[in-house]
Amino acid sequence: EIFEHNSEEIKIGSLNIWWILNANQLRDFNDDSNLQNLDFIVLSETWLTSKQKTNELNEQLKDWKIVEDGGRQDFDNREHMGLLILRKQEPKLEIIKAEGFISKNSSTRCIQYITIIFENNRRGTFVYINSTPSEEDLIILADKIGTTDFVMGDLNLNLMVDAEKSKLDTLCRSLDLVVFLEELTTNKHQIDHCLLSKKLVQQCFSTAYANLYSDHFSIILRMLINSVKLKSAFSKIKWDSNFKGDDFDIELDLVKKLQLSQKQSQNEFKHECTITDIYRLSLAVQNFIYL
Numbered sequence: 001e002i003f004e005h006n007s008e009e010i011k012i013g014s015l016n017i018w019w020i021l022n023a024n025q026l027r028d029f030n031d032d033s034n035l036q037n038l039d040f041i042v043l044s045e046t047w048l049t050s051k052q053k054t055n056e057l058n059e060q061l062k063d064w065k066i067v068e069d070g071g072r073q074d075f076d077n078r079e080h081m082g083l084l085i086l087r088k089q090e091p092k093l094e095i096i097k098a099e100g101f102i103s104k105n106s107s108t109r110c111i112q113y114i115t116i117i118f119e120n121n122r123r124g125t126f127v128y129i130n131s132t133p134s135e136e137d138l139i140i141l142a143d144k145i146g147t148t149d150f151v152m153g154d155l156n157l158n159l160m161v162d163a164e165k166s167k168l169d170t171l172c173r174s175l176d177l178v179v180f181l182e183e184l185t186t187n188k189h190q191i192d193h194c195l196l197s198k199k200l201v202q203q204c205f206s207t208a209y210a211n212l213y214s215d216h217f218s219i220i221l222r223m224l225i226n227s228v229k230l231k232s233a234f235s236k237i238k239w240d241s242n243f244k245g246d247d248f249d250i251e252l253d254l255v256k257k258l259q260l261s262q263k264q265s266q267n268e269f270k271h272e273c274t275i276t277d278i279y280r281l282s283l284a285v286q287n288f289i290y291l
Contacts, residue, residue: 008068008224008225011039014041015214016043016214016217017044017214019046021047025193025213030061034209039092041065045130046082048081049075049076065088066086071085081110081112083113098174107240108131111135122125123147124152125151131156149196150197151194151226152192152195158190159179160190168193172195174281178195178197180192181207181208185219200223203223
């Protein structure tokens, strides 16, 4: 537990699964222990089309069900696209609305997102961009999204590349969010992101988990349902709510310190788990943290 007073929280995940029906992809996703305690997860690059029926997909999902009314966004004429919202049988919060948008801005680049509204009026947006977006793409995207409490997903923006970091800065400014997760989300880079409202920094925790069935890590956001804050061990850096964001580099430095404190505190909660690949070869791992 990372929140005070055993507070209720909602656990949300995002994962670029790269073709959910490929080989044993769906089976390995069903068996991923690091995702078992999530309330919701949004899968991107599903490769699903209208040919695949929702009821047939639900039958193949072990502990998940596809969110009805806006929880599935297919892209029939583009294989490497698709968003899918999955929920557990009894999530801590219900989704009252899901709405999305798909944009094809060039011959190859496509952008899609789904914004969900929870019953406590929190809003979250899940984005997938199939190649590095232009700054104009991101301005249009921010305008479409409007107001949101967090953004999660594969944005195809690498913080280690100055030009792409600048684009991410632009998106954050436009949505009044900050980079909350700074961990590798592939073997070499971070292109999957969790962007968060500054007012929620002390009420959330984010991390990432590797797996053996996708080349992307799953990214996780744990968010309080009420207003109780993180335990002190997980929140050593105080966020200045009066900070105006005039110098975004300073703002990013604050987030880096917060993420560092998160990683340091994680050392107290390590467990061993076993991850298994498609050939049933198992590997004991010490650095996974169960939710």
